[in-house]
Amino acid sequence: MRRFPGHLVFLVLVAIVTLPAFLWAQGQAQKGQAQRTLDIYFIDTEGGQATLFVTPSGESMLVDTGFAGNQGMPDATATNSSGAPITRDADRISAVFKQAGVTVLDWMVISHYHGDHVGNAAELANRIPVRHFVDHGPYSVELQPNRSAAFLAYMAVRDKGRAIVAKPGDKIPVAGLDVQVVSAAGELIKVPMQVAPGQAAPGAGLPNPLCRDAKLKEQDPTPENFESVGIVVRYGGFRLLDLGDLTWNQEHALACPNNLLGTFDAFHTTRHGDPHSGAPQLMHAIRARVAVMNNGERKGGDPAYWQTVHEAPGLVDFWQLHRSATGGADHNSPEQFLANLSEIDHGHNLKMSVRADGSFSMNNERNGFMREYPARTKSAVSSSRQ
Ligand SMILES: [Zn+2]
Numbered sequence: 001m002r003r004f005p006g007h008l009v010f011l012v013l014v015a016i017v018t019l020p021a022f023l024w025a026q027g028q029a030q031k032g033q034a035q036r037t038l039d040i041y042f043i044d045t046e047g048g049q050a051t052l053f054v055t056p057s058g059e060s061m062l063v064d065t066g067f068a069g070n071q072g073m074p075d076a077t078a079t080n081s082s083g084a085p086i087t088r089d090a091d092r093i094s095a096v097f098k099q100a101g102v103t104v105l106d107w108m109v110i111s112h113y114h115g116d117h118v119g120n121a122a123e124l125a126n127r128i129p130v131r132h133f134v135d136h137g138p139y140s141v142e143l144q145p146n147r148s149a150a151f152l153a154y155m156a157v158r159d160k161g162r163a164i165v166a167k168p169g170d171k172i173p174v175a176g177l178d179v180q181v182v183s184a185a186g187e188l189i190k191v192p193m194q195v196a197p198g199q200a201a202p203g204a205g206l207p208n209p210l211c212r213d214a215k216l217k218e219q220d221p222t223p224e225n226f227e228s229v230g231i232v233v234r235y236g237g238f239r240l241l242d243l244g245d246l247t248w249n250q251e252h253a254l255a256c257p258n259n260l261l262g263t264f265d266a267f268h269t270t271r272h273g274d275p276h277s278g279a280p281q282l283m284h285a286i287r288a289r290v291a292v293m294n295n296g297e298r299k300g301g302d303p304a305y306w307q308t309v310h311e312a313p314g315l316v317d318f319w320q321l322h323r324s325a326t327g328g329a330d331h332n333s334p335e336q337f338l339a340n341l342s343e344i345d346h347g348h349n350l351k352m353s354v355r356a357d358g359s360f361s362m363n364n365e366r367n368g369f370m371r372e373y374p375a376r377t378k379s380a381v382s383s384s385r386q
Contacts, residue, residue, distance in 0.1 A: 037360075038054070038177065038235045039053070039352070040053050040352040041100065043089075043096055044321050044348055045067055045089040045093075045294075046066075046072030046299070047116065047294070047300055048064070048067045048071075048115075048116030048296075049272075050063070050120075051064065051242065055175065055176035055235075057176050058102075059106050059176055060102045060106050061107035061177070061179070063111065064118070065119055066088075066093060067115060067120075068119035069086055069088070072299060089119060092347055104130075104131065106131050106174065106175075107134060109134040110136075110154065111229045111244030112228045112245060114222075114224050114245065121154040122154050129161075133161050133164065134165075136227045136229050137185055138155060140224060141227060165184075165185075167184055168181055168188055168189045168190075169189055176235075178195070179233050180193065180232045181229060181230070182243070182260075183244075183246055184227070186227055188254055191205075191260065192204040192260050193260060193262055203286075207258055208259045208281060208285050214279070225245040228243060235354050238265050238355075240265065241261060241266070241267050241286060241288070243268075244271075245277070247276055248276060248279045251277060251279040252282065261282075263286055266288055269291060269305070271300065272294050272296070272299055273300035273301045278304070280308045287314035288314065289316045289317075290360075291319065292320075292321075293318070293320045293321065295322050296321075297325050298325050300324070301325075301326060301331075303330070303331035306327055318333045320333055320338050321339045321349075322338065322341075323340070337364065338364075338366075345366070350364060357375040359372070360372075
């Protein structure tokens with residue numbers, strides 16, 4: 001029998017032993033090359049909310065989970081061709097997990113327990129491991145039978161990971177990001193935000209002249225919105241504000257008499273652009289360069305809300321997940337800024353990629369339209385403090 005030369009056998013053995021380590025190292029290098037940005041996916045959930053943050057090191061945070069089933073569409077109880085329930089938003093979110101390379105979700109933040117936010121929390125937790133859940137606490141102030149299903153399903157999975165009850169002033173310790181809670185369970189921060197001990201966030205703590213003529217509104221009749229976990233996400237020089245479905249008078253309290261939140265690069269609209277929210281004394285004080293509205297074709301996207309954002313000082317572009325039917329010709333952004341245009345156009349997302357210097361890009365995944373936003377210069381930051 002012919003024998004293989006000894007040195008060949010040795011080389012083959014070395015290759016077998018070292019190949020997995022080599023492939024792993026190559027994979028890590030590719031991962032590092034592929035993404036050096038904080039990527040934020042604003043996922044279309046037809047007027048619900050689901051926003052995925054993925055840091056350059058791959059840590060992931062999903063804020064809200066969209067609607068269960070086919071809710072938010074006229075045929076809310078529709079089934080698929082084989083008669084099974086539709087899992088529209090869960091499927092869309094899962095597709096974005098795949099796109100972003102997320103196989104374990106590090107943080108699932110549930111702003112509050114309305115079905116357009118907590119809708120797929122349980123469904124997603126059954127599809128992918130979730131390491132931490134963050135919410136306003138294990139109770140809901142509304143338990144109408146038609147609204148409790150998604151909440152109760154979430155309660156059943158919540159303890160599969162580590163459950164954390166958010167309190168205003170807390171940090172959510174997402175590696176590589178500074179995530180601060182500014183509202184939860186009806187409570188709000190009481191002192192100006194800081195980026196480091198003794199160092200105020202840009203514009204935070206200054207008297208707000210818009211409070212002079214500020215109006216308050218009748219309290220929202222759906223108190224679960226009032227409980228929303230609101231967060232500020234900071235990555236290097238970039239700041240984003242997401243207040244969930246917080247209401248007008250709470251927005252007022254965060255902005256008056258002093259602007260406790262400061263100024264921002266990006267603002268995710270409160271309550272899908274519904275007129276129960278959208279206090280100009282907040283929205284005009286935060287000087288966001290980019291706003292993103294999580295509206296549906298027929299949910300949110302209120303003309304008065306749209307106008308307030310459109311007129312906000314410092315705003316460069318206003319992106320929307322849908323063209324708003326009630327907005328008409330005068331209260332919608334130009335088409336290239338809209339992720340979905342009509343009743344038959346659904347499931348296109350917006351993607352923001354943020355660099356540590358505070359510059360970022362926005363990409364409309366429907367048509368590939370892209371915009372670049374440079375880092376704020378120091379003088380721009382200080383002039384925003386005036
Ligand atoms: Zn909502």
